[in-house]
Amino acid sequence: MAPSVAVENLNPKVLKCEYAVRGEIVIHAQRLQQQLQTQPGSLPFDEILYCNIGNPQSLGQQPVTFFREVLALCDHPSLLEKEETKSLFSADAISRAKRILSTIPGRATGAYSHSQGIKGLRDAIAAGIALRDGFPANADDIFVTDGASPGVHMMMQLLLRDEKDGILCPIPQYPLYSASIALHGGTLIPYYLDEKTGWGLEISELKKQLEDARSKGIDVRALVVINPGNPTGQVLAEDNQCDIVRFCKNEGLVLLADEVYQENIYVDDKKFNSFKKIARSIGYGEDDLPLVSFQSVSKGYYGECGKRGGYMEITGFSASVREQVYKIASVNLCSNITGQILASLIMNPPKEGDESYAAYKAEKDGILQSLARRAKALEDAFNNLEGISCNKAEGAMYLFPQIHLPQKAIEAAKAAKKAPDAFYALRLLEATGIVVVPGSGFGQVSSRNMAYQVHDPAAGRQDPRRDHPLQGVP
Amino acid sequence: MAPSVAVENLNPKVLKCEYAVRGEIVIHAQRLQQQLQTQPGSLPFDEILYCNIGNPQSLGQQPVTFFREVLALCDHPSLLEKEETKSLFSADAISRAKRILSTIPGRATGAYSHSQGIKGLRDAIAAGIALRDGFPANADDIFVTDGASPGVHMMMQLLLRDEKDGILCPIPQYPLYSASIALHGGTLIPYYLDEKTGWGLEISELKKQLEDARSKGIDVRALVVINPGNPTGQVLAEDNQCDIVRFCKNEGLVLLADEVYQENIYVDDKKFNSFKKIARSIGYGEDDLPLVSFQSVSKGYYGECGKRGGYMEITGFSASVREQVYKIASVNLCSNITGQILASLIMNPPKEGDESYAAYKAEKDGILQSLARRAKALEDAFNNLEGISCNKAEGAMYLFPQIHLPQKAIEAAKAAKKAPDAFYALRLLEATGIVVVPGSGFGQVSSRNMAYQVHDPAAGRQDPRRDHPLQGVP
Structure with a gap:
């Protein structure tokens, strides 16, 4: 035996x-x-x-009060019928919780949702993306996930057939990428960020590593870019991002854009631009570039790591490829509803004029x-x-x-x-x-x-x- | 291109x-x-x-009030400092939320936890298992997961090297098993439940299928048993379970026990026995049998599918194998804290004498x-x-x-x-x-x-x- x-x-x-x-x-x-x-x-x-x-x-770090008010009300909706609730919760948290519950079939936060996430919450996320980028976003492109990690795993699972499939990753890199590539049996193709130029990402380096990998018979499927950088903290310049987008289109690579630190920028001369905004700005449409943007409730100013919320926005995949992504998502049924709600909140925080706005902004x-x-x-x-x-x-x-x-x-x-x-x-x-x-x-x-x-x-x-x-x- | x-x-x-x-x-x-x-x-x-x-x-179906009260308080702990809260929440929900928060470092329900889950919640889960089975349970054996599905995936990922590795699964089966085995590249070895005998599970059938698979060069790694059955609804008899445990020990199989319907038994002459209780009852200790029990907050009377909570209890794995399970868990950081809290609650619901007990029981x-x-x-x-x-x-x-x-x-x-x-x-x-x-x-x-x-x-x-x-x- x-x-x-x-x-x-x-x-x-x-x-x-x-x-x-x-x-x-x-x-x-x-x-x-x-x-x-x-x-x-x-x-x-x-x-x-x-x-x-x-x-x-x-x-x-303390959680943002408005977000937690809404979560508590959605967890225990019978609070919404009680008079005391009005003195315990802000008026816009109450109305937001009611609005969210109204988009959930049967107001059931304890039910499995659509495997991409609750449609009404995906609508809110898409609206937040559109407002951020100035370009339209579609709820059908959103897959809500338990943090960004499961989204990354899904993409690796989808793209990697065997060790002859490669993924270009920055070095230094967040080790989720090397771990996920190893677990799914592919090959990590490193491209090196230049410490001397503030962790610069050079297109010439990408080209060199891509050609080197191809000469070894590797089918390079995708390029991972982490912006702002993890663990290196650099913020990519807009023209650099344009070059990266063009490079992916010309080389037939899926662009996997880890954008979970989009709210974490600490210098005045840098600004976050999503890769989707950049692609659309230079005239690239859906068909030009398969692009996945990962976002998470764990970072930014919200820092809600334990809630495991996040999403990926997928554009430029054919309907039949999208079906396969949906199938993988469906095998895990759905991401947790608390995290789904939070993902919709961080993409639609209180706005000027809302009761909570001043406190939220502070x-x-x-x-x-x-x-x-x-x-x-x-x-x-x-x-x-x-x-x-x-x-x-x-x-x-x-x-x-x-x-x-x-x-x-x-x-x-x-x-x-x-x-x-x-x-x-x-x-x-x-x-x-x-x-x-x-x-x-x-x-x-x-x-x-x-x-x-x-x-x-x-x-x-x-x-x-x-x-x-x-x-x-x- | x-x-x-x-x-x-x-x-x-x-x-x-x-x-x-x-x-x-x-x-x-x-x-x-x-x-x-x-x-x-x-x-x-x-x-x-x-x-x-x-x-x-x-x-x-409505969620259990006590569970949702505790979740709402843990989501928004500042409620615990307000006087109005006493009139909105039951006293034992308030004390339970305080106790749970005290076991979470920094009371931070928004922080990543230990990758197996918060230690204090695992202690509570282990205590619930011990009370259920009459045999000790250990928090170190508990891996809290986002529902039962990720636990099943982790086990398949761990055990399956290639298509020459097989997993014995009941037919009819919950398709999570066939899906997960396909995704991880192994082979499903079917054993057929007998519709004529109320979906009976015959050891002779297990033996026949195991031998048949082995004769084809398949290394059969594990046996999946779903009890109560999904989708067939049968509840295994105790002596049948004893035979299954002996079979796994004799044949060197990991027993993967899907026990998520443990509270869902509708006939008076049947009773749920966990496979761990059965194994310990016939004198099998840790070293006799690698055994994984899956439990979920999604089923039972709680039905909290959308919260994605659950756990697996792993016994009989060596320390070095356990380390690998921990590593896979750590790549996803941790399961969502709301689901973790709920998993501790379903394994430790209100008890006689608690303020909520009568309402909870009703x-x-x-x-x-x-x-x-x-x-x-x-x-x-x-x-x-x-x-x-x-x-x-x-x-x-x-x-x-x-x-x-x-x-x-x-x-x-x-x-x-x-x-x-x-x-x-x-x-x-x-x-x-x-x-x-x-x-x-x-x-x-x-x-x-x-x-x-x-x-x-x-x-x-x-x-x-x-x-x-x-x-x-x-």
Whole structure:
């Protein structure tokens, strides 16, 4: 009798998948957290500060009141019939909850919805996109998802047939992409962002990597662009985006646009433009470019990570391809209704004249100003530290400084059989309780000699130049 | 330039996957629903009655008040500080919400949680399991998920390496299993439930199919058992369950126990026993049997499908295999917190002495009695109709009658290039607005000659004996 289930007989794609933002260092942090509970005072710090992932409410950010009022009323609609409710909730939260419930068949927030999400909520999301972009958006193009991650997985599942199918991804990258590509058996084709030019995205680099992959027989299916960048925080310039759109059209690539940080821009000279707006602005219609835009309730000023809401807007797919996307969505029935409602709210927040508007705007501005202030404070702090340099934090929720480790530290890491950056991050955790992610988890390397990093994660680990991100610390 | 994305160059596993409960007939129903809105009176009915899936709140079932009170308070915790709240919410809902919030770091229901779910909620779930079974349960064994479906997908992703890996599944089966196996590239090994003995599950049939699969070089990794049955409604007898547990141990199979209908039993002489309780009762410990139990907030008397809550309890996996499960869970960060809270509530509802207990019990009993009454009414109605016969509805939420179609109907179906059961279901929809799922969507066939049905869905479509399920109609 063979052992029924052992690591040796698991799906090798699962074994190959790595996910650094919740990997070894986070697991060690959870152990230390338990130790703090059972043996207070046994460590040189009193709490663990999780800066490994954009999870603002875990670091004390408060949810936007209007959004939570509406969620509470939709969860327990009988409140809407009570007189006391009027003194507990704002008038526009009450009317918004009523409007939302009226679009849900039977007002049933406990029923499975259409697999793309409740039609009335998708209408609201599409209206929000149209207002943002100045170009029409269609509810039929919206697939509401449990956060952005399931949307990314669906696209990888759809596009990747085997390891000869490739996806162009930025390096450094949010490891969801490498993890999802590994799980679905494809090949990550890296293109490198240029740290010297503020994590610039060069079309010449895209072309070079695309041609290189094609020369190896890889069918490159899609280009992932994360804008604002994760973990690098850069905001793409409009003409750069135009070039990217043209590149995708000319090369026959699906453009997978991770736009979850669209509200997180901290510098005056940069502005968010969706790739759909850019494509339409240069005259590209549906048929010119298959384009998927991912948005999430977890980021922005809302930071509602635990609600797992988000959507993808799909344009430029044929009806028959769209049917296949719908089928995958339907196998999971639907995304959670609370997250669906929240996705409609972030795309249609209170407007001037609404009772909640002033309070909403104060909360929003306060959160965004605090994020911007902390990003700048961290950037300055890093650049004032010996051996550390850091690019400008233009957007998103992370900084990705470069750390020059002394030779002795590298040797100590080698002796401990750790990558130098992982060794540094572990020592940082043990000394301070601060949890960061080593740059190698994002595929970052100093030289560009390492291709297909996701297939050879050990390569480049001897390199002395290591980056790590720090989420804004108060 | 090749077309960048077309059905021809999509992942063939996606193309192969079928999901009948949200397939052609449901899509047609959605079209008719739109027609009813734009052209009222143009169809011989006024509304569409979706009986294709267990979605009770879409058919008017009301949510349990206590659960929704707690959710609303957790969504908007500042309510807990207001005096008016005491008159709007029950005292035990208020204290429960406070207790839940105190177990969430920073009381942050908007933060990502531990990838297995919030520890305090997993403690509550484990306590509920222990109380139900009379055997200990451990929070570390619980993975809270967005409904049961993602848990099933995770297990398939973990176990299936390629098409030489097989999973034993009941036929008829809930098509999540065939869909998930197809998406992950494995092979469904059918075992047939015996309609003549009330959908009996015979060990001899399991053995026969297992040996047959092995003789074809298939490595059979797991056995799926759905108890109470979906879509067949039978409840397994205790001695049958003991035999199944022994079979899995002796044959080295993972037992995947779909136990989402554990509260839905409508006959006095049957009782739900979890497979873990059965295994422990006959003296099997952790090391004897890898066992996964799936539970969901979508079924039972709660019927909270839209909240997407659920969990899997994993026992008998080695630490290193468990690590891989955790890694897959972590790639999706965490399940939604509202669903997590609800999963803890259904496993720990109000108890005698709590303020809400009487109201809670009245709601629960009312719902379960109504489901039982409707199941019996439907069963009797079917058995009184000419050409239809139906087994006893012991549990779950469906009936799966056998319909003897006249030869002319079969010929008309053939002329329309439809399977006879799909043709019948479409005609039923067009005549009455009632949406059902053809039995072929569950793999049902009259003869047992068709093996590996999921790989050859066209086989058997000429068969005159067709089944279809009807969810309880009021």
